[in-house]
């Protein structure tokens with residue numbers, strides 16, 4: 001059966017869709033998996049341990065290679081449903097003099113957590129993200145990030161990440177717990193700005209990447 005992306009590729013996008021989500025009640029979803037959550041499953045065609053995952057979108061602020069303002073995060077597959085990544089804090093990332101901005105660090109954590117979808121072949125977006133800033137992170141620091149899925153409950157993917165300084169085993173400077181929500185590719189096609197959606201759909205490499213996420217076990 002044709003994928004939803006393949007079906008959509010036949011139909012030009014004519015307008016930016018309005019968000020399909022209803023007016024928001026604050027989410028009460030806890031950040032720890034419920035008792036009946038299941039263990040995450042590594043997709044049989046997931047990238048091999050140690051393999052660079054690459055960017056899901058060249059213009060992504062977190063991982064895109066063609067995004068001059070971005071963090072250029074490069075994540076690698078772990079042995080389970082986990083990833084590692086390194087992020088170097090640059091002068092452009094400052095909040096206070098010589099120190100990383102907390103929002104930038106949260107973005108690095110969010111992006112690393114977001115890349116876990118590659119290992120399950122699931123597209124998922126951040127629903128909740130709680131960050132803890134344990135120690136200040138100076139400019140030029142290499143943040144060693146490590147993220148893993150802790151449980152899956154329906155469309156909800158529970159995951160956690162740490163950012164360590166001084167090496168992969170160094171002290172934790174930042175950490176995060178998150179719930180990502182699985183979505184279909186239509187989430188982007190229906191809500192993204194038309195200009196970028198059209199460009200993405202005309203890019204065979206982007207289409208290939210979206211399909212790699214979309215395939216189910």
Ligand SMILES: CCCCCCCC/C=C\CCCCCCCC(=O)SCCNC(=O)CCNC(=O)[C@H](O)C(C)(C)COP(=O)(O)OP(=O)(O)OC[C@H]1O[C@@H](n2cnc3c(N)ncnc32)[C@H](O)[C@@H]1OP(=O)(O)O
Nearest residue numbers: 027029056114125126127128154179181188200201207210
């Ligand atoms: C060729 C072109 C192709 C293009 C495609 C490119 C490929 C892309 C590949 C990979 C992309 C990876 C990108 C990673 C980037 C880094 C991560 C980010 O920064 S993502 C951006 C920030 N996040 C958002 O913008 C979400 C905005 N929010 C929403 O869109 C909706 O609220 C959404 C989808 C999250 C949920 O809406 P609903 O209507 O689908 O959800 P309902 O059906 O009501 O709930 C389902 C379950 O989820 C829980 N839930 C819903 N929202 C939640 C929330 N915000 N927090 C926690 N739980 C939530 C609910 O309680 C429910 O749980 P119960 O089944 O009842 O147990």
